[in-house]
Amino acid sequence: MSLAVTLSRAQEGVAAPQVMVEVHLSGGLPGTNIVGLPEAAVREARDRVRVAIQNTAFEYPNRRVTVNLAPAELPKDGGRFDLAIALGILAAGNQVPREKLDDCEFLGELALSGALRGVSGVLPALLRARARGRKVVVPRANAAEAALIPDADVRVADTLAEVCGWLRGGQDLALPIGAEIAADATYGPDLIDVRGQRQARRALEIAATGGHHLLLVGPPGTGKTMLAERLPGILPPLTESEALESCAILSVAGQVVDPSKWRRRAFRAPHHTASAVALVGGGSQPRPGEISLAHNGVLFLDELPEFSRHVLDVLREPLESGSIVISRASRQSTFPAQFQLVAAMNPCPCGYAGDPRQRCQCTPDQIQRYRGRISGPLLDRIDMCVDVPRQPLTELSAKRGAHDEDSATVRARVVKARHQALVRAGRSNAEISTRELERDCALGPAERAWFEGALERLGLSARAYHRTLRVARTIADLDGGAAALDRVHLAEALQYRRF
CATH class of the missing domain: 3.30.230.10 (Ribosomal Protein S5; domain 2)
Structure with a gap:
């Protein structure tokens, strides 16, 4: 034969x-x-x-x-x-x-x-x-x-x-031997390096707990990038299945897997000159882009308005679906893209709008055009927005206080609060469905009336309504895991919708 x-x-x-x-x-x-x-x-x-x-x-x-x-x-x-x-x-x-x-x-x-x-x-x-x-x-x-x-x-x-x-029955082939796999995650920059910025630190902790998308707005040099780089250090370590998913994407992209970072979540920070294909993937033979390489991790977009509006708008569908489908004439490839978006931007082209120390040189039209580079539908998909103001010099030179916690302390609270969400719904709060939202975010008559009135006054969309409830659920988990949301949780969640 x-x-x-x-x-x-x-x-x-x-x-x-x-x-x-x-x-x-x-x-x-x-x-x-x-x-x-x-x-x-x-x-x-x-x-x-x-x-x-x-x-x-x-x-x-x-x-x-x-x-x-x-x-x-x-x-x-x-x-x-x-x-x-x-x-x-x-x-x-x-x-x-x-x-x-x-x-x-x-x-x-x-x-x-x-x-x-x-x-x-x-x-x-x-x-x-x-x-x-x-x-x-x-x-x-x-x-x-x-x-x-x-x-x-x-x-x-x-x-x-x-x-x-x-x-043919000769000598057996060798077993694969690689570098020793880290039993635990290895963490990068520590949150203790950040001085002051209590509200931004609080928002970072909430985002880490619930897996929420976050936008940091502030003048140059106030620590926006510094905060974003420390988000992976307060996120829970990857599970074995999540780590294998992330490594499989790296393997397909032809990148080397580092066993010392086996359980650490990815942190991808593409430059603002990146193309749409570089961000979401593509090519004649489809390859994963930055959003897939950030799967189960963080995608950081610094200087958000400097990205092309077309490039930013390709993120809208993956932010909702958690995957990207790349279609070509001869094939169709699906890549996972369940990432956490963290973005940073200045309040205006010169960067000093609202800064008490330095006068802004921009006209209202320039500021409007600058902010208009980010489409409304994309902003609507970002759960939280927080100001990162300039800190007083006395704050930077003062000794560390009780609020200047290290990443390990914050991570312990994040892991505990996220565990409640996993027990309750089997996923992070940012990923729960509308039906699960109705079950897990119960509101009393008074709280519902107050919340709906606030949404009406702010002119928020139905998507913003659901996303605000998810953030409020995360805040309640950090506050001890109350079954019903109260007005304090809702009010704090609403303050992060000020874009």
Whole structure:
């Protein structure tokens, strides 16, 4: 029989659909043909594989070789199928045993010497193979990534010859060994470095507890960026499943996973010159953008009005749905984008509107145009807005007081309050549905009448109504977890809707 089948996995967003590599040897003029919607890099595999087999001291069949990558309608790209194609050709020619290929998947690009080179997107493939109960062989260059899943059955190899020797009953392949995974999150800048700014610190704690989006407004040099950079340090550590999700996105993007930051939430801060594709992802072969790389973490947009309005408006749908769908003529890819948006901006073009120490040089029309760069629908999706005013010099030089808490102290309160939300609804307050909102944000008749009157006077939308209730629920959780919201919680939540 001159037919052999090996298994591999394609890359489609953060999914890793299975690909069957069917190899058939037949009579006719010698040559190799690859079918099954291969991109250029896959079509070129016929030359890489042929030379690699010859340089590994195996015989390349002097026959007609047909390679089919199934399913045929799934586009295939990259060099990730090289190893599976090479083993299929060798198995079809009876140079390696076919039965050893049945419960194993293969990923890796071949050099002309027969050495294996690393590929991107290994982590999603390993997660899917683990669910199917199969072994996976990957290049040693991907060993650190493979070691992140301790219960996966993975082997690593340096060359095609090693893999063939293992399949023929020779020496076993090595297990993946990576850097030691941090048991706990490693935290970055500490909140204790921030002096004063009590209201901004309070808003940061509320945002961390409920997963709410936050806008910081203030003159230059008042600590907006400093506060935003310290948000990851007060967020709860990632769970194992969340950490694997985040690492899978990094793997698809071709970025190195740092095991020392295994449980730490991402903090992405793209420059305001970033394009819409850089922010949400895209390309002819869709790749994740900044919002997906910030999945389960923080996306910080400094100098918010300096971003193109078109770029900012592409955030509107992901902020609601928690994912981004990128459609191209030949494929559609979905990337998760459950991120927490933190933005910072000056109150006017010169930056000093409302500053008691420095006079603003902007006209009312200039201020209006500056603020108008941010669309109303985007502002409506931001839960909280807080002023970050200039602090007195005496505050900056004074000794630390009781209000100048470090990140560990604040994080303990955040974890405790967020745990109440997880017990109650299974998710953070920012993610609860409208039905869960009605159940968990009970208002008495007096509180409801007062709240609805306040919303009417402020002219807030239905979306703002629900978002304000979610913030009030978070404030109540920090205040001990009262079942019913009172006027104090509602009033504090409403003050953060002053855009």
